[in-house]
Structure formats: C-alpha cells, structure tokens
Amino acid sequence: MNNRMRWYCNPLLLAGVLGLGAYGGRLCFPEEPVQKAQKGLHPYEAYEASERCALCHKQISLQYQQSAMAKAQVLPWDQAEYFQLAVPHTKIEAKVAPVEAGCINCHAPQAFLAGDIPPPKAGAADPKADGVSCDMCHSIIGFEGDVPVNGNFAVKPGKVKFGSRKDAKAVGHETQYSSFFKGSKLCGTCHDETSPYGAWVKETYREWSRTPYAAANVYCLSCHVPPAPGKAAVTGIERTDVAQHIFQGAYSQAMLNGAATLYIYPLSKEIRAGKPFDISVVITNSRAGHRIPTGSTEERQLWLRLEVRDANGKIHHIPAGIAPGDTPENSYSVTVNKPAYRDLGTMMGIKDFKGIARDSLPEGDRLFRKVFLNPNGEETIAQWYTVNSEAFDNRLKPLEAVTEQYVWNVPGDIAKGNATITATLNYRRLPQSVADLVNIGKVPILHVAADQAVVEVK
Ligand code: HEC
Ligand code: HEC
Ligand code: HEC
Ligand code: HEC
Ligand code: HEC
Structure with a gap:
C-alpha cells in the first residue's frame, strides 16, 4: 500500500x-x-439513499436512474458475469480469488465498504448495493497512490457533499468544493483497471489522458455530464451550467449514433465483371474522448460491413482482409464463428466444453477490438483471467482516421448498370453467444454510421 x-x-x-x-x-x-476505501470500513447506513437526494435534486436523479452506473451490480449481464462466472472461478483459481471483493469495489462500492461480499443477488439487496449511488460518489475525496485505478478512491461520508461549486448553498446538508470533481481522475478510479495478472483490462482514463481533449481540458464530464441552464435543486437558484447526470454509454443508441463517421470512396468509377475492384473506407472517431470501443473492450464489438447491391437487386458481400499485425489463424481483425472462450466451461463447470461462437455475427467483416488472452493463450471474455491484453488492438483513436482498403473480386456474372456500395458500422455490447450461454436474452445491435457510393458495372 x-x-x-x-x-x-x-x-x-x-x-x-x-x-x-x-x-x-x-x-x-x-x-x-489519502487512504483507499477499505472493505468493511462503513456500514450501509453511513450513506443516504439516493431516493432522499431525489426529493430536491429531481432532474439530476431522474437522469441518473437511467444510467447503467446507477445499476452497475444488478443489470442482467453484471449479475451473470459476477455470480455465474467470476465467483465460481475464484473457488477454482487461487490467483483470481481477490476479485470476489474486487468487482464489488467498483460495481457496488457501498456493499464493498459494508463488507457485504458477495452482496445479495439483485432484488434482495439493500438498494444501496445496486450500483454507484449519489451519496457514495459525492463522498469521494481523492485517491490513494499515483494513478487512479482499481477502485482506489478514498471516501468521507457524512453531512458534507463534495462537488465542484464554491457557491453552492444547500438545504439539509453541507457542501464542500473539491477540485477532484472538476477533472477526470475521479472517473479514472473505477474506469481504469488491471487484472490480478497485472494486465491493463480497462483504461478509458489512460486513453483519454493522451488525447487532444485532455490537452484542452475537455473532461469526461464535458460529454457524459454536460452543462445546461436550469436548477440543480428544486429550491436552488437558476444557473447557466447545471451538470446533467446522463452518464450514458454502451447501452445508448444516442451515444453510439455518429460516435464515428464513415466516408467511402471507390478507387475507380467503373466496375468490370470478373476483375478486382478497389474500395477505401475512411473511419474517424469523431465524438468519443477515448478509443471506440473503450471500457469493457474484451466483450465490446464494433464491426464494419461492406455490401454491394447490383442493378438486379442482388446483394454481394465484400469480405475484409486480415489487418496488419493479425494472422488468418487468429483472425482477430475479421469476424469469425470458430469456437472460442473455452475457459467459460471451467468457470461454469460444464464438462468437455468445446467453446462457443466467438463473434456470433456474419463472417468476414472488419472488427475493431482489443484482444484479451488468458494464461493458456486463448481469447477470453473474463477480464480478471487476462494475462495479455496487448496481443492486438485496432480500436479507433479519438480524432484520428483509419483507412480500410478492400479488394473485391467482382463475380463474372454481375448485372450491368448502377451498383450501390454500402459501408455500415455497428456496435454490440456483448457477443450473442456469450449472452445465450448465461441466459440473459437478446443483446441489441446499435447503429453507429453508414455511407454509400454508386458505381457503374460495365
Ligand atoms: C432538502 C433538499 C436537498 C436534499 C434532500 C439534498 N440536497 Fe443536495 N443540494 C440542495 C440544494 C438547495 C443545493 C444547492 C444548489 C445550488 O446551489 O444550485 C444542493 C447542492 C448539492 C450539491 C452541489 C455541491 C457543489 O459543489 O456543486 C451536491 C453534490 C449535492 N447537493 C448532493 C446531494 C446528495 C448526494 C444528496 C442525497 C444524499 C442531496 N444532495 C440531498 C438541496 C438538497
Ligand atoms: C465508484 C466507481 C465509479 C466511479 C467513481 C465512476 N464510475 Fe462510471 N461506471 C462504473 C461502473 C461499475 C460502470 C459499469 C456499469 C455496468 O456494469 O453496466 C460504470 C459505467 C459508466 C458509463 C457507461 C454506462 C453505459 O451505459 O455503458 C459511463 C459513461 C460512466 N460510467 C461514466 C463515468 C464518469 C464520467 C465518471 C466520473 C464523473 C464515472 N463514470 C465515475 C463505476 C464508476
Ligand atoms: C469528447 C466526448 C467524450 C469524452 C471527453 C469522454 N467520452 Fe466517454 N463516450 C463518448 C461517446 C461518444 C461514447 C459512445 C461511443 C463509445 O462507446 O465509445 C462514449 C462511451 C463511453 C463509455 C461506454 C463505452 C463502451 O463501449 O462500453 C464509457 C464507459 C465512457 N464513455 C466513459 C468515459 C470516461 C471515464 C471518460 C473520461 C476519462 C470519457 N468517457 C470521456 C464521448 C466522450
Ligand atoms: C460517478 C460520480 C457521480 C454520481 C454517481 C453522481 N454524481 Fe453528482 N456530480 C458528479 C460530478 C463529477 C459533479 C460535478 C460536475 C461538473 O462540475 O461538471 C456532480 C455535480 C452534482 C451536483 C451539482 C450540479 C450543479 O451543476 O450545480 C449535484 C446537485 C449532484 N451532482 C447531485 C447528484 C445526485 C442527486 C446524484 C444521484 C442521483 C448524483 N449527483 C450522482 C459526480 C457524480
Ligand atoms: C476498477 C473498477 C472495476 C472492477 C475492479 C471491475 N469492474 Fe466491471 N466495470 C467497471 C466499469 C467502469 C465498467 C464499464 C465499462 C464500459 O461501459 O465499457 C465495467 C463493466 C462491466 C461489465 C459490463 C456491463 C455491461 O452491461 O455491458 C460487467 C459484466 C462487469 N463489469 C463485471 C465485472 C466483474 C465480474 C468484475 C470482477 C471480476 C468487475 N467487473 C470488476 C469497473 C470495474
């Protein structure tokens, strides 16, 4: 320590x-x-329930209730990954045993502080164990050590709520200005993480800190908690810049839509049947202050699909090539459905488990991702079992463009006339195969961007 x-x-x-x-x-x-919040430091009662804050901070509360962070421990995939995969794994693999409490440190910090490990399952718990509560976050006073990581925040619960204003005049509680509430380090304490093997498995704060946004003091808050005119409390004063507690991310079509932009350009005006045809697509991460995807990159899927609709309405798929730094055996950069994630069988106690479809998407599309490998060198969805997170990373960097080159071997019998090439970029939180294995239903596919070009087949 x-x-x-x-x-x-x-x-x-x-x-x-x-x-x-x-x-x-x-x-x-x-x-x-500053000392990191310890397991068993405070009982649940040390914090006020978020419903109490809602009496006066109505808008902020309504916004925040919709976010995944408010329910970080009780959403179906959070429950499944913790109770069906991580906790059983801690009983088999001594090295990962600390994550039984470690997950809760970030996902239900009040249960962690109360020493309630593992916390009760969803529905049965004290609502304060559902996720990151208002009072919990507004009790954070700093972090221990040199960098924010692994839930190393320090807390001071009580009558004083910490915030970023010097002139707040609250009713029923006190407030105190803290510069920690203006920057991004507060967020970094939970949004950056290393595995028990020392691999970086979440690094949104580190990614952000190297971007032009960081240099221009555009913080996480600028995009995720943007300012708007109004009142912070029903009895408060009118302000021009009240922090909107939106905190949306991977569940939000509105956040994903247009987060990156596409520009497609064929390298010639004409297509000739039976001949190769070159197409380029330029993709820019134009709206996120970190890579896309970020955060839980072991399970986030971002993929680019190229299709041609010929003059007869027939759809031709244009497969992506293997990206630099990748091999056909690994196929890290192209969607495939070969069996993967065999370590899930061990965690779930399934005998002779052969693995599940890696991507459960149509094959042959460009994938943007960061690959996590377990101690056996296999791809894993279990960030806590990750030994190597540097095997492959082609995620989109903020305010940078990448050019994807496609060579399409045009069929000899393609219809003559106008053909429309469509590039589509889509996002999904989790491979459907994983969701099906742990029984949590359908994971929606969110639209990010699309572009089209028309060419003539001669
Ligand atoms: C009885 C009403 C009331 C309740 C209940 C209440 N607050 Fe407040 N709070 C206020 C008012 C009024 C302000 C001042 C708003 C302003 O200055 O614009 C305020 C301001 C704040 C601030 C701003 C501090 C800053 O520096 O910007 C924070 C943070 C805060 N409250 C957190 C909480 C939390 C967390 C809870 C629940 C545990 C809570 N409040 C419950 C009335 C209340
Ligand atoms: C006490 C830990 C903690 C702190 C501090 C914290 N977060 Fe989070 N945040 C989480 C957890 C845990 C999740 C994952 C929610 C889930 O499991 O779906 C999350 C999720 C999110 C999401 C994604 C929600 C989604 O729908 O995908 C955003 C955006 C976010 N946080 C932004 C922030 C910002 C901005 C800050 C700093 C003001 C911050 N967080 C501080 C723990 C924290
Ligand atoms: C310039 C605006 C901007 C800034 C700055 C920014 N974000 Fe984001 N964030 C976005 C957008 C847009 C998305 C949706 C695209 C995506 O998922 O990456 C997003 C998504 C997220 C997600 C969900 C990602 C996923 O795929 O699961 C998290 C978590 C998150 N942001 C946290 C943070 C944190 C923490 C910071 C600061 C260290 C931060 N963001 C800074 C715009 C921003
Ligand atoms: C993950 C941490 C986090 C959580 C959870 C959180 N807040 Fe905040 N809150 C912040 C930060 C950071 C700011 C300062 C934003 C800024 O200055 O741009 C803030 C600002 C505020 C303010 C002052 C708004 C203003 O502009 O005057 C109030 C009031 C407040 N929060 C209440 C709440 C309430 C009520 C909840 C629960 C419904 C809540 N917060 C949940 C981090 C959080
Ligand atoms: C250092 C803090 C931290 C630790 C430790 C941590 N998480 Fe998370 N977790 C987060 C944050 C922050 C996110 C949100 C990232 C994003 O949206 O991409 C997240 C996202 C997730 C998600 C995805 C939620 C979704 O809806 O897509 C799951 C599931 C999850 N964590 C489970 C776990 C489990 C199980 C453990 C322990 C093995 C764990 N986490 C450890 C902070 C943490």
Whole structure:
C-alpha cells in the first residue's frame, strides 16, 4: 500500500514570503495521507439513499436512474458475469480469488465498504448495493497512490457533499468544493483497471489522458455530464451550467449514433465483371474522448460491413482482409464463428466444453477490438483471467482516421448498370453467444454510421 506523505504548501503564504520576505509562519505542512476505501470500513447506513437526494435534486436523479452506473451490480449481464462466472472461478483459481471483493469495489462500492461480499443477488439487496449511488460518489475525496485505478478512491461520508461549486448553498446538508470533481481522475478510479495478472483490462482514463481533449481540458464530464441552464435543486437558484447526470454509454443508441463517421470512396468509377475492384473506407472517431470501443473492450464489438447491391437487386458481400499485425489463424481483425472462450466451461463447470461462437455475427467483416488472452493463450471474455491484453488492438483513436482498403473480386456474372456500395458500422455490447450461454436474452445491435457510393458495372 502506498501511503507516502504528501506536503501541502500554501500558495498565498508562499507568494507573501517570496514577495515580501517577511512571513515567519509555516509554509508547508504534511497533508493527511489519502487512504483507499477499505472493505468493511462503513456500514450501509453511513450513506443516504439516493431516493432522499431525489426529493430536491429531481432532474439530476431522474437522469441518473437511467444510467447503467446507477445499476452497475444488478443489470442482467453484471449479475451473470459476477455470480455465474467470476465467483465460481475464484473457488477454482487461487490467483483470481481477490476479485470476489474486487468487482464489488467498483460495481457496488457501498456493499464493498459494508463488507457485504458477495452482496445479495439483485432484488434482495439493500438498494444501496445496486450500483454507484449519489451519496457514495459525492463522498469521494481523492485517491490513494499515483494513478487512479482499481477502485482506489478514498471516501468521507457524512453531512458534507463534495462537488465542484464554491457557491453552492444547500438545504439539509453541507457542501464542500473539491477540485477532484472538476477533472477526470475521479472517473479514472473505477474506469481504469488491471487484472490480478497485472494486465491493463480497462483504461478509458489512460486513453483519454493522451488525447487532444485532455490537452484542452475537455473532461469526461464535458460529454457524459454536460452543462445546461436550469436548477440543480428544486429550491436552488437558476444557473447557466447545471451538470446533467446522463452518464450514458454502451447501452445508448444516442451515444453510439455518429460516435464515428464513415466516408467511402471507390478507387475507380467503373466496375468490370470478373476483375478486382478497389474500395477505401475512411473511419474517424469523431465524438468519443477515448478509443471506440473503450471500457469493457474484451466483450465490446464494433464491426464494419461492406455490401454491394447490383442493378438486379442482388446483394454481394465484400469480405475484409486480415489487418496488419493479425494472422488468418487468429483472425482477430475479421469476424469469425470458430469456437472460442473455452475457459467459460471451467468457470461454469460444464464438462468437455468445446467453446462457443466467438463473434456470433456474419463472417468476414472488419472488427475493431482489443484482444484479451488468458494464461493458456486463448481469447477470453473474463477480464480478471487476462494475462495479455496487448496481443492486438485496432480500436479507433479519438480524432484520428483509419483507412480500410478492400479488394473485391467482382463475380463474372454481375448485372450491368448502377451498383450501390454500402459501408455500415455497428456496435454490440456483448457477443450473442456469450449472452445465450448465461441466459440473459437478446443483446441489441446499435447503429453507429453508414455511407454509400454508386458505381457503374460495365
Ligand atoms: C432538502 C433538499 C436537498 C436534499 C434532500 C439534498 N440536497 Fe443536495 N443540494 C440542495 C440544494 C438547495 C443545493 C444547492 C444548489 C445550488 O446551489 O444550485 C444542493 C447542492 C448539492 C450539491 C452541489 C455541491 C457543489 O459543489 O456543486 C451536491 C453534490 C449535492 N447537493 C448532493 C446531494 C446528495 C448526494 C444528496 C442525497 C444524499 C442531496 N444532495 C440531498 C438541496 C438538497
Ligand atoms: C465508484 C466507481 C465509479 C466511479 C467513481 C465512476 N464510475 Fe462510471 N461506471 C462504473 C461502473 C461499475 C460502470 C459499469 C456499469 C455496468 O456494469 O453496466 C460504470 C459505467 C459508466 C458509463 C457507461 C454506462 C453505459 O451505459 O455503458 C459511463 C459513461 C460512466 N460510467 C461514466 C463515468 C464518469 C464520467 C465518471 C466520473 C464523473 C464515472 N463514470 C465515475 C463505476 C464508476
Ligand atoms: C469528447 C466526448 C467524450 C469524452 C471527453 C469522454 N467520452 Fe466517454 N463516450 C463518448 C461517446 C461518444 C461514447 C459512445 C461511443 C463509445 O462507446 O465509445 C462514449 C462511451 C463511453 C463509455 C461506454 C463505452 C463502451 O463501449 O462500453 C464509457 C464507459 C465512457 N464513455 C466513459 C468515459 C470516461 C471515464 C471518460 C473520461 C476519462 C470519457 N468517457 C470521456 C464521448 C466522450
Ligand atoms: C460517478 C460520480 C457521480 C454520481 C454517481 C453522481 N454524481 Fe453528482 N456530480 C458528479 C460530478 C463529477 C459533479 C460535478 C460536475 C461538473 O462540475 O461538471 C456532480 C455535480 C452534482 C451536483 C451539482 C450540479 C450543479 O451543476 O450545480 C449535484 C446537485 C449532484 N451532482 C447531485 C447528484 C445526485 C442527486 C446524484 C444521484 C442521483 C448524483 N449527483 C450522482 C459526480 C457524480
Ligand atoms: C476498477 C473498477 C472495476 C472492477 C475492479 C471491475 N469492474 Fe466491471 N466495470 C467497471 C466499469 C467502469 C465498467 C464499464 C465499462 C464500459 O461501459 O465499457 C465495467 C463493466 C462491466 C461489465 C459490463 C456491463 C455491461 O452491461 O455491458 C460487467 C459484466 C462487469 N463489469 C463485471 C465485472 C466483474 C465480474 C468484475 C470482477 C471480476 C468487475 N467487473 C470488476 C469497473 C470495474
């Protein structure tokens, strides 16, 4: 544990001394070390229920209730991955045992703080164990160590709610300004993660910190908690920039739609039957302040499909080639349905488990992803069992374009006349094969972008 002493130097006093040379008081003094929130530190009762906050912070509460973060422990896939996969795995594999509490540190921090590990299943729990609550987040005072990661936030629950305003005048509680509520590090404490094997398995904060957005002080909040005129509380004053607690991401068609843009251009105006034909697609991550996909990259799917509709209405699929850094055996960069994720069988106690379809999508499309490998070198959906997360990464970087080159071997019998080439970029949170294995129903496919070009078949 890193409890190095930090020193705080009073800038006003320091300026006074340097300018006037006449101050005899103490300039620098040791700061109380910030300590990571510990398992069993506070009972559930140390935090107020989010419904209480809703009495006065009506809009903010209605917004926040819709977000996955408010229900981070009780959504179907969260329940399934924790109870059906991770917890049983901790009983088999000693190395991963710490994740039984580790998952809860971020997903239901109040259950973690209460030492309620594993927390009761959805529906039975104290609602404070459902996810990240209002009071929990507004009790965070900093983090322990040098970088925000692995739920290393420190908390101070009580009457004082921390926030980013110096002039807030609350009723029923106190407020205190904290610069921590303006930047991105607060988010980084839970949005960056390493596995028990030391592999980076979530790095949204690290990704963001190297972008032009970070350089321009465009924080996570700028996009996920944007300012709008209104009141922060029903009895509060009118403000121009009230923080809208939207916190949408992987579940939201509105967030995904247009997050990246497409531009398709054929390299010649004419297609000739029986001849190869070159097409390029330029893809730009134009709206996300991190890579797309980010976060739970082991299971997020982003894929580009190219199709041609010929003059007779017949659809021809244009397959993607293997991307640089990939091989046909791995096929990390192209959709396939070969059996994968064999480690799920061990976790679920299924004998002779052969694996499930890796992508459960039509084959041959370009995939943008980061590959996670387990100790056996196999692709895994279990981030906690990840030894190597650097095997392949072609995700879209913010404000950067990538060009995908396609060569289409045009069939000899294609219809003459106008043909329309369509490029479509889609997103899904989780391969359907995984959802089916753990019985959580249909995972929707969200539209990101599309573009078309018309060419003439001669
Ligand atoms: C009885 C009404 C009431 C209740 C209940 C209430 N608040 Fe407030 N709160 C206010 C008012 C009024 C303000 C000031 C708004 C302003 O200045 O625009 C405020 C401000 C805040 C701020 C802003 C601090 C800042 O620096 O910007 C935070 C954070 C906050 N409340 C959190 C909470 C949380 C968390 C709860 C539930 C545990 C809660 N409040 C319950 C009335 C309430
Ligand atoms: C105490 C831990 C914690 C902190 C602090 C935290 N998050 Fe989260 N956040 C989570 C967890 C856990 C999830 C995953 C929800 C789930 O399981 O579906 C999440 C999900 C999200 C999502 C995605 C929701 C979706 O629908 O896909 C967004 C966006 C998000 N957080 C933004 C933020 C921002 C911005 C901050 C900083 C202001 C922040 N988070 C701080 C734990 C945290
Ligand atoms: C410039 C705007 C912008 C900034 C800055 C930004 N995001 Fe996002 N975020 C988006 C958009 C757009 C999406 C939807 C596309 C996607 O999933 O990547 C998104 C998606 C997400 C998701 C869901 C991703 C997934 O696929 O599961 C999470 C979690 C998230 N953001 C957290 C953060 C955190 C934490 C920060 C700061 C470190 C941050 N975002 C900064 C725009 C932004
Ligand atoms: C993941 C952490 C997180 C959660 C959960 C969260 N907030 Fe906030 N909240 C923030 C941050 C960060 C800010 C400051 C935003 C800014 O300055 O742009 C903020 C700002 C506020 C403000 C001041 C708004 C303003 O602009 O004056 C209030 C009030 C507030 N939150 C109440 C709540 C309530 C009520 C809930 C639950 C329904 C909640 N928060 C959930 C992180 C969080
Ligand atoms: C360091 C904090 C942290 C830890 C530890 C952590 N998670 Fe998460 N988890 C998150 C965040 C943040 C997200 C949201 C990322 C995104 O939306 O892409 C997330 C996303 C998820 C999702 C995807 C939710 C969805 O609806 O798509 C599942 C499932 C999940 N986590 C389960 C677990 C399990 C099981 C463990 C323990 C083995 C665990 N998490 C450990 C922070 C954490």
